[in-house]
Amino acid sequence: MDDLDLIRERADAVGLAAAEDLAPARERLLAAARAGRPRRARRWFWTAGAAAGLAAGITAVVALAPAGETGAGVGVGVAQADPVRVLTEAAAAALGEPGTPPRPDQFLYVKTEFPDHHVREVWLSVDGTRDGLIDDTKVPGCRDGKAPIYGANDPSKEGTLEDCRPSPAYRTDLPTTADAMSAYLDDHHSGEKGDVNALGKDVITLAYEQALPPASAAALFEAAAKVPGLTALDHVTDGAGRPGVGITWPVPPGSSPRAQPELLVFDATTHRFLGTRGSAVTAKAFVDQAGQRP
Amino acid sequence: MTREDTEDDDASVITRSRREPGLFAVIFDRHARHIHRYLVRRLGPAAADDVLADTFLIAFAKRAKFDVARPDARPWLYGIATNLVSRQRRAEVRELKLRLAVGPPPAEAGHDEHVADRVSAQALGERLDRALAALRPGERDVLLLVAAEGLGYAEVAEALAIPVGTVKSRLSRARHRVRAELGAFDLVKETSDHG
Numbered sequence: 001m002d003d004l005d006l007i008r009e010r011a012d013a014v015g016l017a018a019a020e021d022l023a024p025a026r027e028r029l030l031a032a033a034r035a036g037r038p039r040r041a042r043r044w045f046w047t048a049g050a051a052a053g054l055a056a057g058i059t060a061v062v063a064l065a066p067a068g069e070t071g072a073g074v075g076v077g078v079a080q081a082d083p084v085r086v087l088t089e090a091a092a093a094a095l096g097e098p099g100t101p102p103r104p105d106q107f108l109y110v111k112t113e114f115p116d117h118h119v120r121e122v123w124l125s126v127d128g129t130r131d132g133l134i135d136d137t138k139v140p141g142c143r144d145g146k147a148p149i150y151g152a153n154d155p156s157k158e159g160t161l162e163d164c165r166p167s168p169a170y171r172t173d174l175p176t177t178a179d180a181m182s183a184y185l186d187d188h189h190s191g192e193k194g195d196v197n198a199l200g201k202d203v204i205t206l207a208y209e210q211a212l213p214p215a216s217a218a219a220l221f222e223a224a225a226k227v228p229g230l231t232a233l234d235h236v237t238d239g240a241g242r243p244g245v246g247i248t249w250p251v252p253p254g255s256s257p258r259a260q261p262e263l264l265v266f267d268a269t270t271h272r273f274l275g276t277r278g279s280a281v282t283a284k285a286f287v288d289q290a291g292q293r294p
Numbered sequence: 295m296t297r298e299d300t301e302d303d304d305a306s307v308i309t310r311s312r313r314e315p316g317l318f319a320v321i322f323d324r325h326a327r328h329i330h331r332y333l334v335r336r337l338g339p340a341a342a343d344d345v346l347a348d349t350f351l352i353a354f355a356k357r358a359k360f361d362v363a364r365p366d367a368r369p370w371l372y373g374i375a376t377n378l379v380s381r382q383r384r385a386e387v388r389e390l391k392l393r394l395a396v397g398p399p400p401a402e403a404g405h406d407e408h409v410a411d412r413v414s415a416q417a418l419g420e421r422l423d424r425a426l427a428a429l430r431p432g433e434r435d436v437l438l439l440v441a442a443e444g445l446g447y448a449e450v451a452e453a454l455a456i457p458v459g460t461v462k463s464r465l466s467r468a469r470h471r472v473r474a475e476l477g478a479f480d481l482v483k484e485t486s487d488h489g
Contacts, residue, residue, distance in 0.1 A: 003422075003472045004441040010419055011442035014335050016327045025330075025347035026322050032351050033315035257392055 024116050083232040083247050086266060087225035093271035094217035101170070101213065102126045102286040108169035109294060110209045111283035112275070113240045122209055123290040128166030133290045142166040169210055176215035178222035185223055196229055196249045200262050207264070207273045208281065238265040240280030304367035308360045318354050325368050326350065329375050332443055336379050338389040345382070349375045364452070369445060373453035376435050383431055390427040418476070425475035433468035436461055 001009075102108070104127035112120040123133045125141050131148075132139040140147040147164035149157050175181045190205075191198020203224045206212065212220060224230075229249050236246035244265040251259045263277040275281045285294035302310075304321060311317040329349055333342035352374050353367075360370060379386060426434055435454060439445045440461075447465075451458045 003469055003476060006418065006422055006476070007426075007437070007441035007472075008444075010422060011335050011438075014331055016331050017334075019323075019327065022322075022326050022330055022343075022346065025326065025343060025350060026319065028347045029322055029350045029354060030316065030319055032354055033311075033318055 083230035084225045086232045086245050086247055086271070087221045087230075089271040090266050090273060091218040091221035091225070094212075094221060095214050097214050097217070101172075102211070105130065106286045106288055107132060107290050107292075108209070108211050109283065109285050109287045109292070110281060111293075112208075113280045113282050114278065115239055121293075123287065123292075124169035124209065125166075125290075126168060126170045126211075126286065128168040131290065132169075140164070171206070171210055171212050171216065174206075174212060174216040174219070176213070176219050178219050178226065181216070181219040181223035182226055195252060196227055197252045197261055199227060200224075200249055200264070204262060204264060204276065208275075211284070211286070233263070236263060236265055236277070238275035238280040239278045240275070240282060242267075242274055242280060244268050244274050246277075303365035305360070305362040305365050308357050308367060309362055311354075311357055315354070318350075318357065321353070321367055321371075322350055325371050328368065328443075329371050332372065332438075333375060333379070335442055336386055336389070336438065337382055338385075338392070341382065341385055341389075345375065345378050348378055352378075369449040369453040372439060372443065372445065372449075373455065376439070376454060380431055380435070387427045390423045421476050422472065425472045428475070429468055429471060433464045433471070436464040437468040437472070440465055 106126045107123040107130070108126060110122050110124075114120070121133075121135060122139075124139070125132045128141060129143045130141040131150075132141065138150040140150055142164035145163060145165075146161040148159050149162055150159070175184050185199060185202055186193070188202070189195070189198055190202050203220060206220055207217070224247070227249070231248050231250075233246040233248060235243065237243055242265075245268050247264045247266070248261050251261050260277075265274045265276060266272065267274055273281070283294065287294055304324065307317055307320050311321070326346060330342055330346045333345050333349075337345060349371060353371055356374075360367065364370070426437075429437065432454075436450055439450045439453060440447070445453065447458050447461045450461045454461070
């Protein structure tokens with residue numbers, strides 16, 4: 001065995017992909033063929049998998065940094081501003097949003113666009129008692145402690161009831177001051193206590209496919225501003241390529257070298273929450289029916 | 295590099311695609327999986343999908359310039375892909391170094407190497423990656439196209455638009471450097487069950 005054999009053997013560990021895995025690239029080629037001129041990707045994308053389920057956060061993404069970027073893996077200059085200022089402005093912007101509360105029988109509609117034109121749409125019950133939709137999958141509402149089972153593996157279970165607790169999309173249960181919100185996040189943390197990375201994802205979860213009254217939304221960003229170790233980044237883009245300022249944090253110790261922390265992207269002028277590196281919230285509104293678009 | 299289908303060769307498909315752009319999908323279907331695998335090997339899976347798409351978009355845009363005297367488009371596609379890899383030098387070196395940190399992708403099931411063999415193969419692989427990362431880019435291109443992708447000298451010359459003599463001299467320099475880096479290992483003794 002010589003050096004060439006060794007290289008071949010190491011290369012053999014990478015097999016051929018299935019044809020369907022290459023479908024997006026093929027589709028881009030066909031689109032260019034139809035358009036008569038190729039459109040190069042303007043930037044590199046990597047997708048954020050959106051977890052199914054009511055409390056869908058955006059799962060962490062593991063990816064290499066795009067080429068030509070800094071070793072920091074984000075490739076943008078550190079903001080002139082500090083993260084506290086960015087988040088404080090986001091809080092102020094949230095306070096300025098029209099605060100008309102929805103009716104309990106309405107639905108929160110959120111449209112998320114991912115790179116490669118994948119779109120996710122959800123209709124989540126404002127009070128959690130009505131059946132909602134995630135794309136075209138029914139999400140059971142919880143009425144009087146019982147929710148119907150949809151999409152069961154066992155067809156005989158379809159539509160039968162199971163115990164539940166409602167998950168309202170409109171969160172009237174959240175605190176309205178920064179300190180109380182910090183305490184709430186501490187009490188309801190998804191990761192280890194004090195894990196900044198998990199806390200960041202908890203913040204994204206609340207800001208993403210849930211609706212908060214303005215005072216709670218402001219408290220959320222103010223509480224986030226108190227987290228130590230945050231970094232602000234100028235000139236980041238969300239998953240749809242919209243420019244903004246970003247907030248990120250160090251990866252937890254012991255992570256894979258590929259691990260990338262989430263990035264919260266805010267509009268640089270209006271300071272509204274836009275999305276993350278791999279996702280873009282492009283519509284958020286209350287509608288009367290599941291399946292109805294604003 | 296042979297294909298089993300007896301349909302029109304790549305050159306005639308590409309020629310017809312100048313009038314019927316959609317036909318270029320045939321070229322994609324024939325070669326995309328191999329070009330993708332090459333990109334995964336060089337840049338890692340995260341980057342490969344995008345670069346693959348760009349490779350074929352560039353090939354599509356340049357189809358009028360394709361040399362129809364060549365029946366097989368794969369070396370040409372390897373060349374475009376290699377060009378794009380070269381714009382991602384840092385990403386490639388990072389990928390090689392990353393593999394040092396996380397280990398190689400799991401090998402095919404069905405090997406029953408002894409643990410000791412695996413450990414030394416791992417150490418050897420790390421050395422190899424380090425050696426590859428240290429090569430000059432042009433040398434790494436040639437070495438990997440020959441050793442990992444199985445292209446002949448003439449095909450590499452065609453892919454990289456360099457003379458065959460340059461292919462040979464780059465290959466010999468690259469191998470010399472890699473072997474120097476691997477020197478501590480007795481390669482013959484390290485032969486695994488199937489190598």
